[in-house]
Amino acid sequence: MNKIRNRDMNYDEFISNGEQVLRWAANYFEGLESLPVMSQIKPGDVKDKIPNSPPLDGESFDEIISDLDKIITPGITHWAHPNFMAYFNSSGSAPGILAELIAATYNVNGMVWMSSPAVAELEEKVLAWFRDSLRISKEFWGVVYDTASVSSMHAIAAARENIPGLEIREKGMTGRKDLPKLKLYCSTQAHSSIDKACLTLGIGMDGISHIPVNDRFEMIPEELEKQIKIDIKNGELPFCVVSTIGTTATTSVDPVKQISAISKKYDIWHHVDAAHAGVTAILDEYKNLFDGSESADSIVINPHKWFFVPIDFSALYIKNRSILKRAFSLVPEYLKTEGGDEITNLMDYGVPLGRRLRAIKLWFVFRYFGLEGLKLIISNHIASAKWFEEKVKTHPKTKLFAPVTFSTVCFRYFPNNTYEETLNQFNKNLVDRINKSGKLFLTGTKINDLYFIRVVVSGIRTEKRHVESAWELLLSEAQKLENEFEC
Ligand SMILES: Cc1ncc(COP(=O)(O)O)c(C=O)c1O
Structure with missing residues (x-):
């Protein structure tokens, strides 16, 4: 029965409702494999099931919970599903999920040190663990x-602040005749977030040079230097280079060492985007992954992508934190605090004022699995992807589109009697067909107008058997599609 409530749950209610939520979550994981990976609903289906106004009286918790399975779950594409092999997966682990509950329980705002000292101090310590585990230089602060x-946007803002003499913080960028055109460089394969950061920061699309890549989709350093020289000659001001370790489409790795050397030579900020693949540096096989980035200025890695920390969680490492502070610190009277260098007021390091206790998620994940456990999970993903790669290489109708560097396999299926013009359509249809089956979720993309399929093995529940089934499903759906194409 509905009733007006003017106080929060009491102890017993909190425990029993909490147990219900935990049981719901555990059942969700138990039943996950029987759910379609990609949501099968039509646009508007969720909205139609939700009343147009909130209830006047409070509803029973049972009713609220039961609507999850009726309304929300059908509208979920299950990122936690072991057969989710699309995009770059973000799969949260149980310790991370429970840490979310704890963060919400404390519900503190760590904007300044004294508003909850543990927020800044835990963040600093756990990000140092993460940095050291990835063999990134201790000179970086996270x-x-x-x-x-958002991490990259802050790094590029720091790069802009780092340009001597322009006083952008004070004078802005509009209406100034004394401001040269600022130039940022990244490869044609860099993530769109770099372009978005430039849109946000007044650099504009015209201020970005997308440097060509080689046939392994890695930035060509000679092309980078050539473009920098041209721009300088034209009176433009190169201020930032972004290299990527693990590009979004194919997981290619830019030659970070050479790019670092060029950035040093021209005194340009070097930001490294290792959002997805950076975590592999915990493995001995990838121990040199960040080579060259010791002379970079900033690095981004997302524990929420392939480190089993529930979304959202991105770590930005920066060598000279005072530049970030110079770019963003603005302290209103009511937030002025005592304290010198021994405390960190996190609001000084970015746009957001409020900050929750995010670091607890990474702390729990590290402590629950241990570094060795995390290494095992990630290396199993890579081994399964290598198995899939081998299948693609040896099957007469499939061909790799890009080298497999981590656990992402990019390939195309070549049906009989298909011309280049219809190959894109065939592969796209194949992905759509697989996704509609609900058994597997994949995505594809295009480079140079060629469409290819990506299989990404990085979900915490994804085992070798799921990757084997994915291969079987792909072949059988491709065969069915081929038969239809031939009709
Ligand atoms: C290389 C790379 N950088 C940045 C991003 C953006 O990540 P986020 O969703 O955390 O902004 C992605 C997303 O997949 C990516 O692949």
Whole structure:
């Protein structure tokens, strides 16, 4: 029965409702494999099931919970599903999920040190663990944002602030005749978040040079230097280079060492985007992944992508934190605090004022699995992807589209009697067909107008058997599609 409530749950209610939520979550995981991976609903289906106004009286918790399975679950594409092999997966682990509950329980705002000292101190310590586990130089200091897009935006803002003499913080960028055109460089394969950061920061699309890549989709350093020289000659001001370790489409790795050397030579900020693949540096096989980035200025890695920390959680590492502070610190009277260098007021390091206790998620994940456990999970993903790669290489109708560097396999299926013009359509139809089956979720993309399929093995529940089934499903759906194409 509905009733007006003017106080929060009491102890017993909290426990029993909490147990119900935990049981719901555990059942969700238990039943996950029987759910279609990609949501099968039509646009508007969720909205239609939700009343147009909130209830006047409070509803029973049973009713609220039962609507999850009726309304929300059908509208979920299950990122936690072991057969989710699309995009770059973000799969939260149980310790991370429970840490979310604890963060919400404390529900503190760590904007300044004294508003909850544990927020800044835990963040600093856990990000140092993460940095050291990835063999990144201890010169870098870490700060947490929600996403890699926001981390990179802050890094590029620091790069802009780092340009001597322009006083952009004070004078802005509009209406100034004394401001040269600022130029940022990244490869044609860099993530769109870099372009978005440039849109946000007044650099504009015209201020970005997308440097060509080689046939392994890695930035060509000679092309980078050539473009920088041309721009300088034209009176433009190169201020930032972004290299990527693990590009979004194919997971290619830019030659970070050479790019670092060029950035040093021209005194340009170097930001490294390792949002997805950076975590592999915990493995001995990838121990040199960050080579060259010791002379970079900033690096982004997302524990929420492939480190089993529930979204959202992105770590930005920056060598000279005072530049970030110079770019963003603005302290209103009511937030002025005592304290010197021994405290960190996180609001000084970015746009957001409020900050929750995000670091607890990474702390729990590290402590629950241990570094060795995390290494095992990630190396199993890579081994399964290698198995899939081998299948693609040896099957007469499939061909790799890009080298497999981590656990993402990019390939195309070549049916009989199909011309290049229809190959894109065939592969796209194949992905759509697989996704509609609900058994597997994949995505594809295009480079140079060629459409290819990506299989990404990085979900915490994804085992070798799921990757084997994915291959079987792909072949059988491709065969059915081929038969239809031939009719
Ligand atoms: C290389 C790379 N950088 C940045 C991003 C953006 O990540 P986020 O969603 O955390 O902003 C992605 C997303 O997949 C990515 O692949």
